[in-house]
Amino acid sequence: MAKIELQNVSITFNVYQQKRLSLKEYLARGLFRRSVNPVLRVRALEDISLSARDGDRIGVIGHNGAGKSTLLKTLAGVYPPTAGTREVDGNICSLFDITLGFEHEATGWDNIQYRAYLQGETPSSIRAKMDDIAEFSELGDFLNIAVRNYSSGMQMRLAFSIATAINPEILLIDEVLAVGDLAFLTKAKARMRExxxxxxxxxxxxxxxGAITEMCNRVVWMEHGRVVAEGPPGVVVEQYVAAAAAAAGVLPEAVRAA
Amino acid sequence: MFRHLSAVWTARHFLLALVKLDLRLRYKRSVLGIGWSLAHPIAMTVVFTVVFSQLFGDGDPVGYAAFALAGLAVWGFLRDAATHGSRAFLTNEGYIRQSPMPYTIYTLRTVLGQAIHACMALSVVVALLVVWKGDAGVFVGVALALPGLLLALVAAWAVATIGAFLTAFFQDVAHILEVAAQIGFFLTPIMYRRSVLDDRGLGWLVDINPASLYLSLIRDPLLLAGIPTVAQLGQLGQLYLSALAVTAVLVALAAGVVSWLNKKVIFHL
Incomplete structure (x- = not known):
């Protein structure tokens, strides 16, 4: 049985206005207590509690920078919570930053191997799945060339095919479905329903x-790292649309249409 | 720490597949392919035998070539494992942002790749010694050097891990290591023999240099002529004791750095 349990999880971290702190800067700050590269304290998540059991399909909505992706990465174990506890039981498959985790110089076939290993497969267990993955991705002979030459849509196809081939117990998805073409989108939705x-x-x-209402049975609405509302999709999405419309000064129908 | 190591063990398929890929990519689209790993040391051997032995050698050109080649192979391994390993988190950011694998597998990826590369160069040294001297005692030397190689691997992994964590916070660290490696090349008896420094009262430079410790640990037994004497074995045993101690300290430091920064590093990448 798969289980997700977040209790009062917060994530706060420091970022510097220039990308990285240099050693010189660090020493100078220590010595003179004066900084030309001020620290920004980012509260990415604040006091989030979330629990999910088998059968839960949770949709997370909110404006850009609300902490949705951070929440997903916390669930995946990529971000360690700075406060609170995270307990996740089950084999996780995460679909985010998809185009990042490819070896761009290696072929599609090789990348199927690497990503499958990354998801905890063994050489014997993936052998049987390789062909299924290749077939689902519809990439055909392109699998013999380096991923460097793939379009982002093709990378998405490949990543999605690999990730969903391993029957994960917990599936974490971040906006990936936006990239594929229409035919693949339909197929991907069918695979996800499966x-x-x-x-x-x-x-x-x-x-x-639309996709959230269609596919999820629970929706979490986040804003500024906090959960604003949680509940059945119809209700929460309605509230979210109304709030977005009020902020933009238009009718909810206009927001929906856009 | 043992939980960490068992997590690394779980990731072994992933790790080994990537190491294999790195080796393949290193000589991508070249005609000789991985043969370059052999061709390079062979070409160096010729230069050492013909030219450098005149400068530093003691009337034994092939012996000097083996000495310098073994030195360069081990030194190259230690240097590249530390400097490239320090950038491991930056180059593997894509995986780090996707999957909660233990971070140390990314430094191990670099270190293992470099170790295999160094072993190919060392195999040229062994071949050279066998062909030239026709001496089967070389294989006794290989057996004596292997544990040293393993220790060097563990030490290099520890240093690379420390370097990688620090580099994620301060990119200067990778540059500092490069400069240090450049200086270290001249201060370590790689191309010249230790006696050069001893004669000038600078032997302590070698004694405090951990790189030269691993260097002698691997090179000395390889270059032994014939079956080692009891005195030579005793000397080697002492080297092993010191190397064990240094490795243990490095591993402890690395474990400390990992437990200190493991939960922070992702926010700084």
């Missing part, structure tokens, strides 16, 4: 409210 059918946990971040 995955959900196996009664495991899914958490997805999307700006496509």
């Amino acid at each position: 995955l959900m059918g196996t009664a495991r946990v899914m958490v997805m971040v999307a700006h496509d409210l």
Whole structure:
């Protein structure tokens, strides 16, 4: 049984206005207590509690920078909580920053291997799945060339095919469905519905409210790192649209249409 | 720490696949391919035998070539493992941002790749010694050097890990290491023999230099002529004791750095 349990999780970290702090800067600050590169304290998540059990399909909505992706990465174990506890049982598959985790110089076939290993497969367990993955991605002979030559849509196809081939118990998705072409999008949605059918946990971040309402049975609305509302999709999405419309000074219908 | 190591063990398929890829990519699209790893030391051997042995050698050109080649192979391994390893988190950021694998596998990826590369160069040294001297005692030397190689690998992994964590916070660290490596090349008896420094009362420079410790640990047994004597074995045993101690300290430091910065480093990448 898969389980997600976040209790009062907060994530705060320091960023510097220039990308990185230099050693010189660090020493100078220590010596003179005066900085030309001030620290910004970012509260990415504040006091988030979230629990999910088998069968939960959670959609996360909110404006850009609300902490949705940070929440997903915390669930995946990429970001360690700076306060609170995270407890996740089950084999996690995460679909975010997809184009990042490829070896761009290696072929598609090799990358299938690496990513599958990254998701905890072994050489014997992926052998049977390689062909399925290749077939689902529809990349054909392109799998023999380096991923460097792929378009972002093709990378997305490959990553999605690999990630969903391993029957994860917990699926974390961040906006990936926006990249593919229409045919693949339909197929991907079907594959995800199939995955959900196996009664495991899914958490997805999307700006496509239609997809959220269609695929999720619970929605979390986040703003500034906090949860504003949580509940059935119809209710929460309605509130979210109304708030967005009020902020923009237009009718909710206009927001929906856009 | 043992939990960390077992997590590394779980990731072994991923790790080894990437190490293999690195080796393949290193000579991508070249005709000789991985043969360059052999061709390079062979070409160096010729230069050492013909030219450098006149400068530093003691009337034994091939012996000097083996000495210098083994030195360069081990030194190259230590240097590249430390400097490239320090950039491991930056180059593997894509994986780090996607998956909660233990960070040390990324430094191990670099270190293992460099170790395999160094072993190929060392195999040229062994071949050279066997062919030239026709002496099967070389293989006794290989057996004696192998544990030293393993110790050097662990030490290099520890240093690379410390360097990688620090580099994530201060990129200057990678540059500092490069400069230090450049200076270290001249201060370590790689191309010249230790006696050069001893004669000028600078032997202590070698004694405090951990790189030269691993260097002698691997090179000395390889260059032994014939079956080692008891005195030589005793000397080697002493080297092993010191290397064990240094490695233990480095590993302890690395473990400390990992537990200190493990939860912070992702926010600084």
